[in-house]
Amino acid sequence: xxxxxxxxxxxxxAALIVALFLGMRRRSDDRAVSEATLSRSVATSVGVTVVIxxxxxxxxxxxxxxxxxxxxSSGVSVSIIGHQWWWExxxxxxxxxxxVVTANELHIPTNRPVVLKVTxxxxxxxxxxPNLQGKRDLIPGYTTAIWxxxxxxxxxxxxxxEFCGIQHAHMALDVVxxxxxxxxxxxxDMRQPARDPPDAVTRTxxxxxxxxxxxxxxxIRGTEAAGQTAPNLTHLAARSTLGAGTLTNxxxxxxxxxxxxxxxxxxxQMPPNPLPADSLAALVAYLGSLQ
Amino acid sequence: MTQLDATWADPRGLYGWFMHLDHKxxxxxxxxxxxxxxxxxxxxxxxxxxxxxxxxxxxxxxxLYNQIFSTHGTTxxxxxxxxxxxxxxxxxxxxxxxxxxxxxxxxxxFSYWMFLFGxxxxxxxxxxxxxxxxxxxxxxxxxxxLYTPSKRADVWAQLITFTEVASLAVAVSLIxxxxxxxxxGMTLNxxxxxxxxxxxxxxxxLFAMPAVMLASTCxxxxxxxxxxxxxxxxxxxxLLWQHLFWFFGHPEVYIIFIPGSGLVSTIVATxxxxxxxxxxxxxxxxVSTAFMGFGLWVHHMFATGLPQLGESFFTAASIMIxxxxxxxxxxxxxxxxxxRITVKSPMLWILGFFFIFIAGGxxxxxxxxxxxxxxxxxxxxxxxxxxxxxxGGAVFPLFAAFYYWYxxxxxxxxxxxVGRWVFGLFFIGFNLTFFPMHLLGLHGxxxxxxxxxxAMGWGTxxxxxxxxxxxxxxxxxxFVVDAVRALVAGTAAxxxxxxxxxxxxxxxxxxxxxxxxxxxxxxxxxxxxxxPPDQPVVVGLRTDARDVLVTxxxxxxxxxxxxxxxPSIWPLLTAIATTVLFIWSIFTPWGVVYGALPVFxxxxxxxxxxxxxxxxxxxxxxxxRTLPRPNEAPATGGAI
Numbered sequence: 060x061x062x063x064x065x066x067x068x069x070x071x072x073a074a075l076i077v078a079l080f081l082g083m084r085r086r087s088d089d090r091a092v093s094e095a096t097l098s099r100s101v102a103t104s105v106g107v108t109v110v111i112x113x114x115x116x117x118x119x120x121x122x123x124x125x126x127x128x129x130x131x132s133s134g135v136s137v138s139i140i141g142h143q144w145w146w147e148x149x150x151x152x153x154x155x156x157x158x159v160v161t162a163n164e165l166h167i168p169t170n171r172p173v174v175l176k177v178t179x180x181x182x183x184x185x186x187x188x189p190n191l192q193g194k195r196d197l198i199p200g201y202t203t204a205i206w207x208x209x210x211x212x213x214x215x216x217x218x219x220x221e222f223c224g225i226q227h228a229h230m231a232l233d234v235v236x237x238x239x240x241x242x243x244x245x246x247x248d249m250r251q252p253a254r255d256p257p258d259a260v261t262r263t264x265x266x267x268x269x270x271x272x273x274x275x276x277x278x279i280r281g282t283e284a285a286g287q288t289a290p291n292l293t294h295l296a297a298r299s300t301l302g303a304g305t306l307t308n309x310x311x312x313x314x315x316x317x318x319x320x321x322x323x324x325x326x327x328q329m330p331p332n333p334l335p336a337d338s339l340a341a342l343v344a345y346l347g348s349l350q
Numbered sequence: 351m352t353q354l355d356a357t358w359a360d361p362r363g364l365y366g367w368f369m370h371l372d373h374k375x376x377x378x379x380x381x382x383x384x385x386x387x388x389x390x391x392x393x394x395x396x397x398x399x400x401x402x403x404x405x406x407x408x409x410x411x412x413x414l415y416n417q418i419f420s421t422h423g424t425t426x427x428x429x430x431x432x433x434x435x436x437x438x439x440x441x442x443x444x445x446x447x448x449x450x451x452x453x454x455x456x457x458x459x460f461s462y463w464m465f466l467f468g469x470x471x472x473x474x475x476x477x478x479x480x481x482x483x484x485x486x487x488x489x490x491x492x493x494x495x496l497y498t499p500s501k502r503a504d505v506w507a508q509l510i511t512f513t514e515v516a517s518l519a520v521a522v523s524l525i526x527x528x529x530x531x532x533x534x535g536m537t538l539n540x541x542x543x544x545x546x547x548x549x550x551x552x553x554x555x556l557f558a559m560p561a562v563m564l565a566s567t568c569x570x571x572x573x574x575x576x577x578x579x580x581x582x583x584x585x586x587x588x589l590l591w592q593h594l595f596w597f598f599g600h601p602e603v604y605i606i607f608i609p610g611s612g613l614v615s616t617i618v619a620t621x622x623x624x625x626x627x628x629x630x631x632x633x634x635x636x637v638s639t640a641f642m643g644f645g646l647w648v649h650h651m652f653a654t655g656l657p658q659l660g661e662s663f664f665t666a667a668s669i670m671i672x673x674x675x676x677x678x679x680x681x682x683x684x685x686x687x688x689x690r691i692t693v694k695s696p697m698l699w700i701l702g703f704f705f706i707f708i709a710g711g712x713x714x715x716x717x718x719x720x721x722x723x724x725x726x727x728x729x730x731x732x733x734x735x736x737x738x739x740x741x742g743g744a745v746f747p748l749f750a751a752f753y754y755w756y757x758x759x760x761x762x763x764x765x766x767x768v769g770r771w772v773f774g775l776f777f778i779g780f781n782l783t784f785f786p787m788h789l790l791g792l793h794g795x796x797x798x799x800x801x802x803x804x805a806m807g808w809g810t811x812x813x814x815x816x817x818x819x820x821x822x823x824x825x826x827x828x829f830v831v832d833a834v835r836a837l838v839a840g841t842a843a844x845x846x847x848x849x850x851x852x853x854x855x856x857x858x859x860x861x862x863x864x865x866x867x868x869x870x871x872x873x874x875x876x877x878x879x880x881x882p883p884d885q886p887v888v889v890g891l892r893t894d895a896r897d898v899l900v901t902x903x904x905x906x907x908x909x910x911x912x913x914x915x916x917p918s919i920w921p922l923l924t925a926i927a928t929t930v931l932f933i934w935s936i937f938t939p940w941g942v943v944y945g946a947l948p949v950f951x952x953x954x955x956x957x958x959x960x961x962x963x964x965x966x967x968x969x970x971x972x973x974x975r976t977l978p979r980p981n982e983a984p985a986t987g988g989a990i
Contacts, residue, residue, distance in 0.1 A: 060719065064716060067712060071679065071704075071708050072705065075683050077687075078686040079701070082687060083690075083691045085691075091688060097687065100684060101628060101681060112669050115669060116665065118719075119719035122719070122720075123658070123721050126721045127720065143497075181491065181497065182489075182497050193723070195653055196655065198588050201589070201654075203655035205655070218796055219796070220729070220796045221489075221728060222485050225483075227798060228412065228798075304803075325412055326412055326413065
């Protein structure tokens, strides 16, 4: 399609330049081009255009059918729910306790089509991983399905593609494609509830989390924190980014993010948390232990 | 001043300035105001390019950036592209059809005030930090009360109401002018292509604008009185908006492009010294583009997950609309091939148009394919595509028209030398700005992001695009300076400096108040070239009253005389009252109730009937007919 377009562009421009050249050279006493010649040329050009366009149409529709048709489910069924401005990712399972909820990361096995059911809880978002598949809008009130398939293991960046408000720019998603073995190991890890704090510092950190306002919005499975409006943090330390791709997940960034999430992602819905330095350090340590 | 000129003169003085009805005066205002909004929208674009010129830039925050891109899009679509084309129509359609004025001149004056007040309203809101920040498309639920609790979305929705009222009024006037006020002899088959383009566009306005007015009214109702049209929680539908909006939004593109293509036909014919080749094919192309333009709105929604059959249908329609456009391009090339071309500044812009528009058209055909579309939709590829078609298809022809008609409007010539510089700078700057955006889109850069991480590697191309924007700004600035210089000290222009063939060149530059000393009659498509020396003119119209000749739709045979309205302050007062109503209604629904009273009062003033002595309605049976029946001797002084 690209080359057809380039060719058409060059041919039409060449015709234009020739016409310009002939038109500029003609003097009033020259013999005019006959109307019949012009008619024939225009009619031929239009005819050729129609043929090319119909060719493109057939190619486009057949490719569209191939790309758009949903494959058989490969056993992994994932829901993606858009929020302002993060992604909720849920691996479904018939047994409720085996369901896995995470955020801003999507692990998929390679060489298998994975079907995603997508919708939104608030405004319209659009799920887009450029290297794996075209985009699909996440529309509140509608659930639609798309599929994607990674041919090789690796990280693929996804990004919201429908303007969704003040932090549309910082709504990325880390897609991790890995072998079946790695994928199912990861999924099993995710099914475990959060581990208990291993030492005194992290225990203090957990108390800060539970007593502060964190638990009002975030869930950490296996603890009393069960907030539903913000990303699930059960295995936060296993993720590679914070704030839906805003910062890399390091202890320094995490501390910075907790203290003032509005600095790096202004307008997002997490309030600043002016904690004393030791509480903050303990909280970061606790969250860092949530492998 | 002759008696005729005095009859058609607008009142003088400051107060009189607010009463102007002359289509040339209103047209000039439309053009200047729309151009001013073009400059302001351009400044907003420059700010965005500054912000995006490097990764992780903090020049603009997200809140301001979102207001800026929304206001830029809204301005360019609603306050520049549509009004500037309609402004050209208001100025030139009556001249090109040989009429004394535009139909419904008070409505046109009213429309100008609505357009102006709407634009001022938008920018006052913007300066008060209440500029729209949900895009020029305002998708709910984001634009709903829950996610945009401020007045910003209301400002957008109400601006739409302002501009749609204005453009509907102009559309009605232009259609009526072209259908009923044509010079005798100008059958539909001889109507200039630019006039055809304006008529086709105006019909599109009549069918497209109600969809967006309905949609924006529903949005305001959702926000203001708690209806649930788009409110998913309460059974509303978020996709309904997109259908209504794009049912308007896609034709809107053609509402902007079709007048542009009319300009191309006009200027190509003039500078090829030849009648437009394939007149019928070109006119039919315009008409079929208009029809098909209503059948492809869904290609803006391919990513929403529609059924396959629907997608295929809209893919087909989106690809096939290239046929009429292609036909026009081939006819333009054929005209040039068969003509004797001189390349002056207007023609330069047309050649630039060809280059850019064809490129943009081809990326458009690519976008019609669903697999490609879902990849590049809402990326910078689309930004590049529509700037290629809209700047290529409308702004380049528009600059051509500025150079072409500037001498007609002002009586002065723009500098040919400076014109080449302006064109060169703009052309290079344009391609430098927008070509890299294709690549950015293919590299995955989404639209409407206020910043991007350095790790994505988009920095260099963005910097290049920003550099191009500087060149474009220089070009536009040079143009403005030259236009001002020419106005003060430019070479005086002849009545027909380009040796063109349409009727606006058959009168002085600038045209007198009544347009033509005696309204012309027409013997061919290019009357100035084709009328024989003894071509008759229309006589029998009074010089002491605003008489116009109304003709039949198809063959432009004389039908009757009509008395045109006198200048009046009421259109302005009605516009002020309507503005109060519109703005008030953002704050409380009672604004509609109480605000309607002044509108009613001013409309009564506007339409207050005149007595028969003043030229108003006459009692049946009429005292004198203006035209003889067939086989009847003409009444003295009454007919042609």
